Amino acid sequence: MNKKYTVLIIDDKKENLKYLNEILKEEDYNVKASTDAIFAINSSKINPPHLILLDIKMPDLNGFEVCNLLKKEEKLKDIPIIFISALNDIESKLKALNIGGVDYITKPFEKEEVKARIKTQLKIFESKQTISKLLEQQDFFLKKIIHEMNTPLSIISLNIDSLESLLGPKEQFETIKASSKSLSSIYNDLYYLSKKEKRVSEPTNINLMRFLSSRMAFFDEMANVKDIDISLDIHNEFNIFMDSYELERVIDNTISNAIKYSFENSNIDIILDIEEDSYKLEIKNEGIQIADTKTIFDAYYQQKEKNVGFGLGLSIVKDICNKYKIDINVTSINNQTSFSYFFPKNLLIKEDVI
Incomplete structure (x- = not known):
């Protein structure tokens, strides 16, 4: 040493x-x-x-x-x-x-044993110190990215809306809007990661049907670029008591992933239902099959066929679902992939259940 x-x-x-x-x-x-x-x-x-x-x-x-x-x-x-x-x-x-x-x-x-054990623990200590410094640098880097991304994203969005109002709808505007929405989703993931330790959750009564409709509208341009049709199928409507920003991260990451890995001219179905006393949100898409459904929630995981993004989204989804004890079930067979979220009864607003 x-x-x-x-x-x-x-x-x-x-x-x-x-x-x-x-x-x-x-x-x-x-x-x-x-x-x-x-x-x-x-x-x-x-x-x-x-x-x-x-x-x-x-x-x-x-x-x-x-x-x-x-x-x-x-x-x-x-x-x-x-x-x-x-x-x-x-x-x-x-x-x-x-x-x-x-x-x-x-x-x-035993002299040599003492030396060996001390040397081993000092190496571990040094490694921990290095990791700690790297995490500090990562935190600084994330905050820097967030700061640098916010203003350009706002400018792009405002200018595209202005151009569209002057020149009318154009395919190029749809593509730019879709890319802007994709960057916005990444920005929100990074923002969540940088603030999650200090941020205080504020649960509120959320009507899932209205909430899902608003998130579908947000991703409309991304879906249109690939001619993907997103449909909302309400078998049973129910409200949940949850922080809206955290719910947004769960929904947005699932929908954006579904769009990213879906085939062109395909469908994404969003379903609300109650099955045997379980309150379920399911998002299904037709596209690239997930090779290993057990590892997709690991941080920095990326599907080999689509080596895009940071691989953080589903890790954030898992983190939030663990916090609220929301069970996740993922199936991917014959190019049909389904993400199902089962909400515990303590999150339900019972008087609003239909």
Whole structure:
């Protein structure tokens, strides 16, 4: 390892500190050692180590109590802790791991084992730090994309509407509108991902028939470009109590995917029904068959035959459905694909059910 790591040892036995210090110096670690747990914690707040070796049986505070204190400190909570102890029973090992330890080394120490375990945990710690930084960069990147996309999309939409009012309907305008709607759907997915941790859901009474009609109108140009007919078939009408923006992400991603993977001159059927006391929304299309219906909800999944988009839409759908306990059933046989959503009774507005 090129980076010089700092390892903190907390043990009430000075002979243990001396022995471990000699071992770690061989690996060129920067070693800090203390028999005083509170002093070690307070010092670590100022200069956090990269890894902590922590004894269990100590006076005043035992290792488990020290670990709990470390995990409460924002600066120290993610530092890997390897417990070192003469205790070799399974209960102590399980407790150490359950309260946040990453490993457990029993005394007497085997020099090479100590080195290997520390090296492994430092590599894992470094990888986690790298992932954390990448996630921060991803978050910044998403916010940047969202900011840069919003204004051009608004300008395109306004200018196309103005041109259409001056020149009348044209096929090219339909194509531009369809592309704009596709970008708008991607924008809304990215916006959801960037805000979902902080956004507060606001459930409201939603009439699904009217809601679906509005989303069908939104995707009208996208469907027209491929001569796809979208029909709404209401067997039973019902209302649900749900956040409208989150419901929109579920509906929009399902409809846009259905359009994207449908054959030209085909049909998309949107059905509302009640089957054996189950309240179902089904969206069916005729098009490219899904090879594996189990993996389509994974983030960044893309169908090989249509390597388009970011592969985020259905991951968002799954996330929202899990939140509301909405069951999803996907079938794809003989170029007929169906997405069915089954709403739990607690989401229904019972007095409005027909």
